[in-house]
Amino acid sequence: MSLKTSILGGIRAGIYRTVSPSLGKNFRGISPVSAFYSTTSQPQQYDSFEQRNTEKALFSRKTFLMDYYKHLNDSNDIVLFVHHNNVAKADNKKVRSDLKKAGAQLNVIRNSIYNVYLKSEHESDPAAAGVTNKNRGVKHPLSPLLNGPTAVITIPKCEPSVVNDVLKVIKNAQDKLILIGARVESSVFDVVEINKFKDLPNKEQLQAQLAGLLTILGGAGLVRTLETASSVLYLTMEQRLKDLDPSEKSEEESS
Structure with missing residues (x-):
């Protein structure tokens, strides 16, 4: 070449x-x-x-x-x-x-x-x-x-x-x-x-509108939950599951 x-x-x-x-x-x-x-x-x-x-x-x-x-x-x-x-x-x-x-x-x-x-x-x-x-x-x-x-x-x-x-x-x-x-x-x-x-509207505007709507309808807690880090969200959901299912909680205490 x-x-x-x-x-x-x-x-x-x-x-x-x-x-x-x-x-x-x-x-x-x-x-x-x-x-x-x-x-x-x-x-x-x-x-x-x-x-x-x-x-x-x-x-x-x-x-x-x-x-x-x-x-x-x-x-x-x-x-x-x-x-x-x-x-x-x-x-x-x-x-x-x-x-x-x-x-x-x-x-x-x-x-x-x-x-x-x-x-x-x-x-x-x-x-x-x-x-x-x-x-x-x-x-x-x-x-x-x-x-x-x-x-x-x-x-x-x-x-x-x-x-x-x-x-x-x-x-x-x-x-x-x-x-x-x-x-x-x-x-x-x-x-x-x-x-x-x-x-x-663009995606950011839609997200802001959705967050505002949830807040107006009393969903401020949900908005905060969606903004929470995934690890914290997992622990919160796990604790909520135990509250709803007492048998699971009692099994953990017995073990």
Whole structure:
């Protein structure tokens, strides 16, 4: 191997690891939608990045995109799918800036490669040799969305308020961006469900509301119990069991 080839390979390997932290020696992490499948594959082990046995050439554009799409899906709780239509350069810059302020990111995707990725997303390495052919017949619930010019808007955390802000950006873009569906954690949503989801409180707010409701209804003791350390909770429950079952208590005293 020439020095030039070695240096180039090292640079490309570094780019791949930056784009997808799950790549390298181990391939871990399964996208949430993989709950759709009944089987999962064990992570493949590699002594070095360049030993990956991929369907296409290791440093090809297709392998890069497969890895990048895996990274996007593994590192974001919410992925919104939109059709983009005649977005001028100036408009594109503004939309991306507004989405970034809202806590999201826009990525234009290649439908054919993204669809190949979706069919194999439950695999530890969707780009591995033989995987595409193995999953050729898989029907993924998101595949019907991949028609025409498509982009994904990714949101790291499952925050309805962020979705609400993103939908405002999409609305302001008028017909240049059209919402068509979404993946929210392990669920696939249509447009109606997304619009309902955006008005929901986040998990922390729901927990606070539940705690407040329990307190109002006289459940302050229960709230404190739920906040207690597990070891203390166990001892409390054990003592309560003895109080309810005197025979158990008498057996301990006789022993």
